Amino acid sequence: MRLETRELMLRIGHRLLLRDLSVAFEPGQNWAILGANGSGKTTLLHTLAGLRPADGGAVLLENQAIRDIPRRARAQKLGMLFQDAPNTFPASVFETVLSGRHPHLGFWQSESAADHALAHAALAAVGLADFSDRSVATLSGGERRRVEVATLLAQDAPLCLLDEPVNHLDPRHQIALLRLIGERARRTGHLNLIVLHDVNLALRFCSHGLLLLADGGTRHGRLADILDVSILETVYGCAMREIRSDAGRLFIPD
């Protein structure tokens, strides 16, 4: 999958979030999207997923305008992890994960044994194999997050857009989850775009980065090349410090 934006512009009301973004996301890459609160990361992700129209410019998936692709075909190619998913009504963990198979099923079809196997494998991959009969309502925030990731894995789309996937996760599961997602990009044609707040996690697991600045401008490229103290200070509006360690470069707020 190759995702591309051409002179993309985003606004919310009269506020300009993003202008003139022309970037190509190539297969095999893991992209980190970094930006301050309210800088438009989620809006950008939703636009890239075709869930909202662009306010200018174009989003192309495999050279086709994203919103021209029939919805079901699009959902087979592109999966989305939302920042938070409401759960108003009770549902079992397995049922929830199985819903990721929805775009692969015809209107009159039900889930097959193969779909069940994929859902079980997805649950096992996030370490929740024993949870399938539990009600989602009884899970902790972190476990719920992993159920949502498992649902995305069951959807099995080559292009995944993830909005803060490590929300609510403890350090061990943050690492495990990003490793799991990151390694998927090594499969042929796979690509991940991940909204993150942790610069160091981004450096560790992502090859490329897209930084959203307050004035609607952007920086993008190989993450190791574009990250430095001064650009991070511009992005987050606070003093930052770089520490060189045997674990590589680390950035912390000063």
Added chain:
Amino acid sequence: MSTPARLRLALLGLVPLSLAFALAAGSVALDATTLWQVLSGTERGLPATLVLDLRLPRAVSAFSVGGLLALAGCLLQALLRNPLADPYILGISGGAAVAALGALLLGAGSGWVSGSAFLGSLVAMLLVFGLSHGRGTWTETRLLLTGVVIAAGCGALVSLMLALSPQASLSSMLFWLLGDLSQGAAPGWGLAVLIAGLLLAVPFARTLNLYARGEQVAAALGENVAVLRYGIYFLASLLTATAVTLAGSIGFVGLVVPHLLRLLGNTDHRRLLPDAVLLGGSLLVIADTLARTVLAPAQLPVGVLTALLGVPVFLLLLARGARGAA
């Protein structure tokens, strides 16, 4: 056997039991043998008239109304993503009540009352739809608020009419408001709408599962949520309008039946929708039979009984569910 399969089997057993109860109980109680003779056609006397001409149409209409309300309740709860949603929350029964009471006030016959109730509910449905649609944005909160406000407005008009109406027509008005199946007009229509509604909704049940998890989740998994939204809204509204036209506003069934089934572990709409029809239908058949027999010859408004029966059962299950989750 899995829990949902056992539940379905129990419900399939409940339906004939509730119908048999409705056919046998009444001013002349019939035993099983007589009932069987009537149904098999060997008995043609007074019991046959009682069962086939009076009790059966009423039981069919009770089953249809119960099923319609439960189905509409499931759909609206998914649409509004609100567990408190019931078929009347968007003002459809309010519109029907204003029109029906208006007709009663003018001394119209029962046919006119039903006709104006249906018309009133359609007007309310279009009004809520038009007002909440606004300029393209259609959030469930906005729909919910518009519906609730229209319902409140209708409630005020209903109170006004009750206050102004002569003593003689008050009791028929109150009966209509509380829900009443004694008119029993055209039970076949209710059943036909119920079956058509279920057949329309069930193929979309898998999509409803997604929709209940959030509109964006459904959109990201390949559904056209805008079309779906209108579809659910109009289907649920028509089901409710039919139920209200047949029996006035019978409370509680549409709110509680979906939750009862969810508490019993039925969370997939592919099972929930048919099960809700079976449970809602049989519950209303039982409630209506009790309503006409408990204080016979006086008839109670069936809506009072559905609430009186439903509240303790629901609270019991809720308490059990809370313990189970802990």
